[in-house]
Amino acid sequence: MKSYLDCIPCFFEQALRAGRIATDDEQVLKQLMDELGKRLHQISLDNTPPETGRLIYRIVREITGNSDPFQELKHQSTREALALYPSLKRTIEESDDSLLTAIRIAIAGNVIDFGASATFDIETAIKEALENDFAICDYSAFKDKLAETEEILYIGDNAGETVFDRLLIEQMNKPVTYVVREKPVINDATIEDAVQAGIDQVATIVSSGTDAPGAVLNTCSPEFREMLNQSTFTIAKGQGNYEGLSSEDYSIFFLLKAKCQIIANDIGVIKGDIILKGMNTGT
């Protein structure tokens, strides 16, 4: 997905939000805004938003001198999600369609996104994801493809959300390769965050090679791109991965909550909707 003009004010909001996690020095934060302003002409609308996110968080690191401002918040999100794990596991096991319930819960976890907002309410997100209708629900194709495949490529998104992914991975009951970001960017999950969530107990964790907050292919490693080429069943979580991959030719199931108006418009849904969308999956 390319960027839209309306993404530009949001880039400044994102930079400010991330900057504020790193410092409360107003002068440094103003300098951060100014630096993004200066480089704005280098940001093409043909770039995907996570490509620009990558640049923004580089500027945040550069100006604030903090290489991972979200580290503690990420650990905290994972701890909080792990505390919910037993009751969510029970909800899945007791439901009529455990796979669909696990998908709903995995999407609920996508609300843990400090790139999209400074605050979120995970309990409400779970309740909504369990009760609300999907705006797009390619569940039938998802089940068919899952039954056929021998292994799963699962492109993760944020720390904490990883725990919700683990529940879906356990439910799918096939060998999974779980993909994380190479370097810290916003609260996106790295290997460390995936391990904290216990993903190493249910999947093989690999890095996509990128430091963008989404699978932006030209910033990913050749090994990851080859995996994507070879994959017979791919799941991509969250907005950043949707933005990075939605214009590519791969067969992918996107699981996300449309947290911003621009993405909602791009997909043709309403902000806040939950989505299970198959791309090039024969749906």
Next chain:
Amino acid sequence: MKSYLDCIPCFFEQALRAGRIATDDEQVLKQLMDELGKRLHQISLDNTPPETGRLIYRIVREITGNSDPFQELKHQSTREALALYPSLKRTIEESDDSLLTAIRIAIAGNVIDFGASATFDIETAIKEALENDFAICDYSAFKDKLAETEEILYIGDNAGETVFDRLLIEQMNKPVTYVVREKPVINDATIEDAVQAGIDQVATIVSSGTDAPGAVLNTCSPEFREMLNQSTFTIAKGQGNYEGLSSEDYSIFFLLKAKCQIIANDIGVIKGDIILKGMNTGT
């Protein structure tokens, strides 16, 4: 009121909103964003938001080549407000406290603000202003000062809102000098807009000399500043005038709706609240 870091993303939103009124050429709009980005380091947080608004709309004019993109929207707002005039006049005359009702209606008119939002609902704003409690209501001091004064200085805000101001001016029943902006900026009222609203029938219209979307004193004419110095009863409408004048030493009654979170925080109210706030008025 100084600017806050959170105003910065909003500056880009405002520029984009104004730019889109002037052109739908995406490349020109991107150029507008880039130009604002380049000049961001020149914008100090010590500036009031309307000082920056002035710069933004200069860039909009410069990049789009359109010196008054809001002209037609302003005429339309005034026509729509004039259509409401008879029924609003009746509402005021039939109410128990006609002056307070006229104040409420004048504040409702403040919702006609293309700087704060691309859309608004005047009917809902009127209903809310007539029914909701004031968050700050220095009405008693307002009445006392009004009874004492021999003339009124009324600093207007937006085109269309002018019609609502006219209703309050008629109700106060004292000689009024009505102040407008010198040059078009956003949908702020100029002499032409005030005349279209019929203000010339109830007040003397003067220009403040500014092309900022608010009474930013160092951009106003010496004549206007002298009027403000001499005034025994001053009303200032809207956010832009509040932002421009709230750190000055004059005695002023501000009538506004807090349409943005930053101003709401600055005043100590909730976004959407209606306010009649006396500054240095002995309240």
